[in-house]
Amino acid sequence: MAGIARVVVDAWRATFAGLLPEDFLKGMSYRHQEQRHSRYLGHAGVVYYVAEDEKGEVVGFASGGPSRHSGFPQEAEVYALYLLPGYQRRKIGSALFAEVARDLGDMEHKGLLALALENNPNKVFYERLRGRPAATGPLTLGETAIGQIAYVWDDLPALIESLRGYAE
Numbered sequence: 001m002a003g004i005a006r007v008v009v010d011a012w013r014a015t016f017a018g019l020l021p022e023d024f025l026k027g028m029s030y031r032h033q034e035q036r037h038s039r040y041l042g043h044a045g046v047v048y049y050v051a052e053d054e055k056g057e058v059v060g061f062a063s064g065g066p067s068r069h070s071g072f073p074q075e076a077e078v079y080a081l082y083l084l085p086g087y088q089r090r091k092i093g094s095a096l097f098a099e100v101a102r103d104l105g106d107m108e109h110k111g112l113l114a115l116a117l118e119n120n121p122n123k124v125f126y127e128r129l130r131g132r133p134a135a136t137g138p139l140t141l142g143e144t145a146i147g148q149i150a151y152v153w154d155d156l157p158a159l160i161e162s163l164r165g166y167a168e
């Protein structure tokens, strides 16, 4: 779990430097993320996949499970998808996303959603996978409310099919 926590914190700090309040990014802690993800991992229907380097260090991960947002008909959600900066744009994110989507499809979920912060330049990743942008409420980080976009896929089996070749 320490590897996952490191990826979350380091990826957030790299991605959102200058885009999110500095105090919030500074205040992120490996320990808090470790506790948070240990809790999630124990929930029914939650899946995690990690990517490791040649030394077995975690360099990225994706997680998903039942949707946490009641306003959407899509029942499944990709909760997190993060890679360390040096490992991006090598299709590792596509592979992790494909693995999680496939597992959620195997659980008979019919639709999928994934939330991204509005100011995250990497949201293009979901647009390229033809996620349909839908309005959703902001995420509150400390004192600041940050806009979010929900990307939705109504047909999870079709999404999984389109990702064939990425999942192992």
Ligand SMILES: CC(C)(COP(=O)(O)OP(=O)(O)OC[C@H]1O[C@@H](n2cnc3c(N)ncnc32)[C@H](O)[C@@H]1OP(=O)(O)O)[C@@H](O)C(=O)NCCC(=O)NCCS
Binding pocket: 011, 012, 015, 081, 082, 083, 084, 087, 088, 089, 090, 091, 092, 093, 094, 095, 115, 116, 117, 120, 121, 122, 123, 124, 125, 126, 128
């Ligand atoms: C977003 C993220 C998970 C994508 O994973 P990745 O392994 O880097 O992406 P892939 O190599 O699988 O990219 C697939 C395609 O998505 C698109 N894409 C991915 N990231 C992009 C970016 N930052 N800008 C523009 N297009 C992007 C490209 O079309 C890319 O294909 P190409 O490289 O052949 O042009 C990864 O970059 C990451 O962890 N970023 C930091 C954390 C983050 O923002 N996570 C939340 C995602 S909204």
